[in-house]
Amino acid sequence: MYDGSGYHGWQVQENAVTVQEKIQDAIEKILSVRENIVGCSRTDSGVHANMFCFNMRTDKEIDTSKIVRSLNAVLPEDISVISCEEADFNFHARYDCTSKEYKYLIWNDKSRNPFLTGRALHYPGEIDIDLLNEEAKSFLGTHDFSSFCAADSSVEDKTRTVKNIGFEKNGKLIEFKIEADGFLYNMVRIIVGTLLDVNSGKIERGKIEEIINSKDRKSAGKTAAACGLYLNIVNYNK
């Protein structure tokens, strides 16, 4: 679990502080050895995780019942380890993942919410939840999501299967959730941005299928801000 506000995403990179680096630092402090860890996802700069899974191979003996507490004692306050268990030697946190759910938070009020600064998109205009839920249905199923992938992505196969999608409103807080077998670079943020463009009238209603079929990033809407995005659930069901 981590608040990604202060990090340049998960993945280690030069000249930028990342969550992976902080966890590897913590592990090094405890085990006195630098191990590489493998994350289930490469979250972007500013993106959060309510659930996140990583694996590590090590020759060191680890007491899985104690390491969680030891790690939390040396990790920064915006990262928290929840549990640790021994896995098969071949377990891979990213490749073995069967589906993921992302959540996107929108604070829908004229005034900002000081408790959600950096943790939700502030959208002051009206949002028609019923319209967006109707439009969102077009994403369900298996599609080539090229239109909803950042143009600089090098992934070849852009076919993904969306299993669940929808918005829920709780007072002024709107929660968007999407579950799929995998996600392309910026996919959730472009889907949310496009749906908000439909809400504002910038994109015509009933056009999502057409946008998907165009396989052209330019036909979709803007990329919604990173701060509202949370990796929410990671599944390893066979």
Next chain:
Amino acid sequence: MYDGSGYHGWQVQENAVTVQEKIQDAIEKILSVRENIVGCSRTDSGVHANMFCFNMRTDKEIDTSKIVRSLNAVLPEDISVISCEEADFNFHARYDCTSKEYKYLIWNDKSRNPFLTGRALHYPGEIDIDLLNEEAKSFLGTHDFSSFCAADSSVEDKTRTVKNIGFEKNGKLIEFKIEADGFLYNMVRIIVGTLLDVNSGKIERGKIEEIINSKDRKSAGKTAAACGLYLNIVNYNK
């Protein structure tokens, strides 16, 4: 609405940054005049507000439909103004308040929640909600709350009427709420601390009434951390 983490409470004081000062600064920027504002409560250092009311008397003409947006544009991100309306000349945000509700958040899990750092008490041990709700009932009604008031308070009449009190559990998040016609200095935090001391066995069960009757701060439990406390509702019903 404000996240109190970065402030020494509401009330202006020398050599410390407060919420009142920040709002007065913002008003001065917009109206070009320094006005004193009167808050409904003096929240402590680190205490938050989901709702807060202040009044201001001014000779300046104010467009109440526009000032909210103007204030939010110049206020820091951890303070947000929700609404503004004209009141009777004699309206007083503190004296006219008929009741307030405070909320206290407890994150009840072995691992901390990075999204609640500075915004909830992290309590790793088990909490018996049913026991605490049973014990909390003893606070209901009109009592002299001297035992639940910081020893350095100068208030003379320490009689207050508690109208509602109770804990609710949502997953790992526990919400304590208390409504009263008024609160003494540190009253909510000492009530929460005392109930948590009953939970841990440090204070015997069934002793709350006795502690109230002792009118002695020393008989009650510890003062729970400020970071979990939120002024939640402010009522002005006649």
